[in-house]
Amino acid sequence: MTSVFGLAPESPVVPVVVIEDATDAVPLARALVAGGLPLIEVTLRTPAALHALRAIAAQVPEAVVGAGTVVSPAAVADAVGAGARFLVSPGWTERLLGAMRESGVPFLPGVSTTSEVVALLERGVEDMKFFPAEAAGGVPYLKSLAGPLPQARFCPTGGISPASAPAYLSLPNVGCVGGTWMLPRDAVAARDWSRVEALAREAAALDGLVAVGC
Numbered sequence: 001m002t003s004v005f006g007l008a009p010e011s012p013v014v015p016v017v018v019i020e021d022a023t024d025a026v027p028l029a030r031a032l033v034a035g036g037l038p039l040i041e042v043t044l045r046t047p048a049a050l051h052a053l054r055a056i057a058a059q060v061p062e063a064v065v066g067a068g069t070v071v072s073p074a075a076v077a078d079a080v081g082a083g084a085r086f087l088v089s090p091g092w093t094e095r096l097l098g099a100m101r102e103s104g105v106p107f108l109p110g111v112s113t114t115s116e117v118v119a120l121l122e123r124g125v126e127d128m129k130f131f132p133a134e135a136a137g138g139v140p141y142l143k144s145l146a147g148p149l150p151q152a153r154f155c156p157t158g159g160i161s162p163a164s165a166p167a168y169l170s171l172p173n174v175g176c177v178g179g180t181w182m183l184p185r186d187a188v189a190a191r192d193w194s195r196v197e198a199l200a201r202e203a204a205a206l207d208g209l210v211a212v213g214c
Helices: 022-034 049-059 073-081 094-103 114-122 138-146 165-169 185-189 193-209
Strands: 013-017 039-043 064-068 127-130 153-156 177-179
Touching (some): 022 049, 039 049, 049 064, 064 073, 138 165, 165 193, 185 193
Parallel strands (some): 039 064
C-alpha cells in the first residue's frame, strides 16, 4: 500500500479543512491545489463533511482528498465510500486500526506518546499522525523519538503555524505537517479564494526552508 507521504511528496503541508457549507468545497479545493497544496484533509466534524469530500473527489481530480477526524469503523466506511483516498485519525483503537487497514487506502493513526508509537510499530504501522503536536511536546519531542524509533514517520498536526512549520519539516522523521493557517475563517466566510490560494502558495514554499538532506 502506498504511504500517505507518497501521495503528494512535493507537498510539505496538508491543509486541514473544516467545511460548514458543502458548496464551498470545490472552489476551496481548487484554490488549495492552485496554491501548490494538492493533499487535502477534510475533517469529519460537520454535517457537510461527507458531501464536501464527495464533491472534491468528483470535481477536483488534481486534488488528493482524504478524510480526517476518523474515529470509528463506520466513519472509515463512509469516508472511503465518499471518495477519500487516505484516512487520518486523532488517535486509534484496535477496532479502528483494523477498519483502516481493511479500507484499502493509506492511513495515519494518531499518537501523542512513545508507548502509542511503539504499539503501532509492533503492529507494522510506521506512518502516523502526531497530535496535538504543540501541546504534546512539539519539535523537541519528535526530535527525541528519531534516535530510538527511527522507523516511525510523522505528520504533526495541532497548533502548527507558518513560523513553526519549518522546524518540524527539518526533522528526519517528519514527512509533512498539517495545518489550518492557510484557511482563515474570515477568508472562507467571505469566499475569498484568491487569498486562500496565496496563503497556500506561501505554505507550499515552506519546503524550500527545510535543511538540505532532511
